[in-house]
Amino acid sequence: MSYEFVRYEKRDHVAVVTLNRPDRMNALHLEAHLELKEVWEDFRDDPEMWVAILTGAGDRAFCAGNDLKVTAERTAEGGDLQGEKRPPFGRITRDFDCPKPIIAAVNGVAAGGGLELVLACDIVVAADHARLGLPEPKVGLFAGAGGAHRLARQIPFKVAMGMLLTGDLVEAHEAHRIGLVNEVVPAxxxxxxxxxWADRITRCSPLSVKLTKEAVFDAQFVSIDEAFRKDDDRRERLLASHDFVEGPRAFAEKRAPQWTGR
Incomplete structure (x- = not known):
C-alpha cells in the first residue's frame, strides 16, 4: 500500500507506521488523518500483524500535532475544517478497539496531538533529544483528542496537571522519570x-498478548472481582486455541514455539 503522508511497512509480524510530513514536523491535516485511518484499520484487521511501531520521518519531530497553518488557511477561507469524514485524531486516539500492542518511537518533538498519539500507544521509546507536552492552552485550545484524560491516568496526577495547565513540554529524561516513557536512547x-521491544513481544503468543492487553484495559476502572468475571470469556478463548497447546509442548520439547495467534 502506498500513501503520500504516511509510510506503512510490514515485516516479520511487525508493522511500522511513519508519519511522513517532515517539512511540517509531521503535523497532521485532514488528508493525513484519512490515510492513517486506512493504515490503522488494516493493521488491526491483518492477522499476520502482531505489533506496530509508530514514529515520524526526519529527526526534528515525532508529530507536532494538528497542522495549525492548514487549519488557519481553511478557516480563513470559510472551508470545512474537518467535516464528517475526519476520523479521530490519528485514528488511534478514540473509538479504536485494537488489542494488539502499539509502540511509539518518539524521534523528536511530540506536542499536542503528537503527545496524544503517544498516550494512545502501549510502550514508548524516546530519543534523548525528544520533548513532549500538550501546549494547547498556549494557542487557545485544549487537548481534546484524549490528552487531558490519558495524561492524568498515566502519570502522577499533580505532575499531569502541571503539564496540562502550563502547556510546558518536558525533556525526554524527565518524561522517563515521571513514567511517561519506558526508555530513552540516543537518536x-x-x-x-x-x-x-517489538521482537520481544512477537516471541510471545500473539493471542496471549492480545488477551493480556484486553484484560488490562477492561479492568482499569472496575473492582478486581469484576475484572475476574470479565476474564471468563478470555480464558475460554485461550483454552480453545492452538497457542495454548503449542506453548507447553514447545517448552517440553526444548524448541522455539510456532505461534499462530489462533
Whole structure:
C-alpha cells in the first residue's frame, strides 16, 4: 500500500507506521488523518500483524500535532475544517478497539496531538533529544483528542496537571522519570530499540498478548472481582486455541514455539 503522508511497512509480524510530513514536523491535516485511518484499520484487521511501531520521518519531530497553518488557511477561507469524514485524531486516539500492542518511537518533538498519539500507544521509546507536552492552552485550545484524560491516568496526577495547565513540554529524561516513557536512547538507536521491544513481544503468543492487553484495559476502572468475571470469556478463548497447546509442548520439547495467534 502506498500513501503520500504516511509510510506503512510490514515485516516479520511487525508493522511500522511513519508519519511522513517532515517539512511540517509531521503535523497532521485532514488528508493525513484519512490515510492513517486506512493504515490503522488494516493493521488491526491483518492477522499476520502482531505489533506496530509508530514514529515520524526526519529527526526534528515525532508529530507536532494538528497542522495549525492548514487549519488557519481553511478557516480563513470559510472551508470545512474537518467535516464528517475526519476520523479521530490519528485514528488511534478514540473509538479504536485494537488489542494488539502499539509502540511509539518518539524521534523528536511530540506536542499536542503528537503527545496524544503517544498516550494512545502501549510502550514508548524516546530519543534523548525528544520533548513532549500538550501546549494547547498556549494557542487557545485544549487537548481534546484524549490528552487531558490519558495524561492524568498515566502519570502522577499533580505532575499531569502541571503539564496540562502550563502547556510546558518536558525533556525526554524527565518524561522517563515521571513514567511517561519506558526508555530513552540516543537518536541513532531509537528504531533498533523499538524493534527490540517489538521482537520481544512477537516471541510471545500473539493471542496471549492480545488477551493480556484486553484484560488490562477492561479492568482499569472496575473492582478486581469484576475484572475476574470479565476474564471468563478470555480464558475460554485461550483454552480453545492452538497457542495454548503449542506453548507447553514447545517448552517440553526444548524448541522455539510456532505461534499462530489462533
Amino acid at each position: 541513532d538507536e531509537l528504531m533498533s530499540t523499538a524493534r527490540s
